[in-house]
Amino acid sequence: MERQALYFTGPRQVARQTETLPSPVFGQVLVKTIISAISPGTELLVYRGLAPADLARDETITALAGDFSFPLKYGYAAVGQVLKLGRGVAPGWEGRLVFAFNPHESHFLAAPDELLGLPAGLTPEDAVFFPNMETAVTFLLDGQPLMGEQVAIFGQGIVGLLLTALLSRWPLSSLVTLDLYPRRRQLSEDLGAHLSLDPSAPDALARLAAGLQGGGTYPGADLCYEISGNPAALDQAIAATGFSGRVVIGSWYGLKRSDLNLGGRFHRSRVRLISSQVSSIAPELTGRWNKTRRYHATWQMLAQVQPARFITQRFPIGQAAQAYELLDRHPEDVIQVILTY
Template identity: 25%
Template sequence: MRAVQITRFGGPEVLDVVDIPEPEAGPGQQLYEVSTAGVNFADTHQIENSYLAEQRLPLVPGAEFVGTPAGGGQRVVGLLDGGGYAEKAVASPRLTWPVPDGVSGEQALSLVLQGTTAWHLLRTSAHLAEGESVVVIAGAGGVGSLAVQLARRWGAGRVIATASSPEKRKLAEDLGAHVTVDPALADEDPKAFTAALREANGGKPVDIVLEMTGGNVFAGSLSALAPFGRLVAYGMASRTETKAVPPGALMQRSRAVIGFWLAHCMARPEMLDAAMTDLLQQVADGHLHPVIGGRYPLSDVRQAHEDLLARRTTGKLVLDPAR
């Protein structure tokens, strides 16, 4: 079968399209024909071996797919430990969900990892209360574009999104953000970013920040929090680790820093069931609108990663294994 495989760690240049044997299903697993594979920012960390879990070579990247059981059956969207960038993949049926009629493969893929992340960031980690202000870093991205919509639907008093270009800031506003901020303000001075977030919130500190960049953006976001504010860290796109936060800095404002990694929900599938049931229904009903950023042939996987790293994309990117 055709698949993307890496035999060395690095950037997009290590992604090779090759012919390899199809995977074999083990106990409690099912072989699936992949019709569409999802691309996530975490995949760019995986091929560098710079993410939270150590990777072993050779490997086929990809943590999500839409497809059908080998031999036929219901179309599903599912999560994987790896192997999604391929014509066939092995998954646990417990981590798959039927895709309703009227929901496209791209829409389903936008939900299974990025959508469930946005759902749990707001519900499980931040415990969003009606009327609270929410800052969504990278509000035009895969997670951010859904988090903006969910925060509005769930009663946030003010939604502030950051985005790196006028076009992306307009998209975030069209999705429901009350106001947008350029994250480049944090590049030289976190204090300038803090001031911009507070100004966007009417001069007041903010209640919640969903943060996936690290570095100066993390520092500026933390300083912008109100008493009892919560910063939920779920990424490190800048590849910059943030210095330890002194306990006194948290106590002075009764602030909280919370980490989130969806992998822990995979060990508790009922947490994913709750999110996916809600999200798929919202899309089917027309209440939630995933942003689809592009469908690339499997042979153009390097370009997909390059576009993602260069911040040229919005919303969800997917691969077509048939091309």
């Protein structure tokens, strides 16, 4: 059979290509994609040619083998239905709705252990947010927010909004978010942020400090998340963090460099910078947490948050170039874009 697959062919260039797909062999299933989500962070780095070409895409996911050199297929949020079983696959897989960390393509082959069956009652539109929600769950595991803490989040793209939705359930003293775009800031407050600010405003850090501290005695943030994708935001996050606070860095900057002021207050502040990435679990947690447990928590949070409401645009795969151009040129108009098949 033939399938339609999306390729990144060069900086700001994508193309739909027709490929021949064989029948599933022993231990494989054929999946027809229903929808896939575009990552406005990682995929835009790839689209803009800002991902390090020699870096492995993901060493833990079969469908993402290889590096970031052009041309390449990329994407990791597909929901589909199992159409056909190869020999040796349990009959219960046929017709099942599944999630896969798979690039944007109309059909694909996979082993059952590379698929996640959708829980009963969860729609494909909610399930397609699985990677973003898993990332938000990982940020919680790495940041370890405590009761009564003052927390700031730099960046209210889709992962930032999901993190806000989760942290709004915590008994925090304050939760303040920052984003350049008014639409995201309003949605952030609707989700439970006590205040959402424009980080480009001249008084942003002063308003952030006041919003975090309120009537409390601790100045600054106990915990900051930098997930804006903007390297300049990391310096702001460090400046906003109080003595012995933590900064969780969830952004992937690709080839972009960050210029940090570490020669002043930071030198005596004992602030901890924590690298967070969803492909692994912090070693200190692995005695109790593994990917299966994190998957379970992610499904639970998807059912509670119901993020399908954050889908702002849908494009058929044949119009993928327009989808990426929109994300690239008008991010203020976008929360989440999905491709349909």
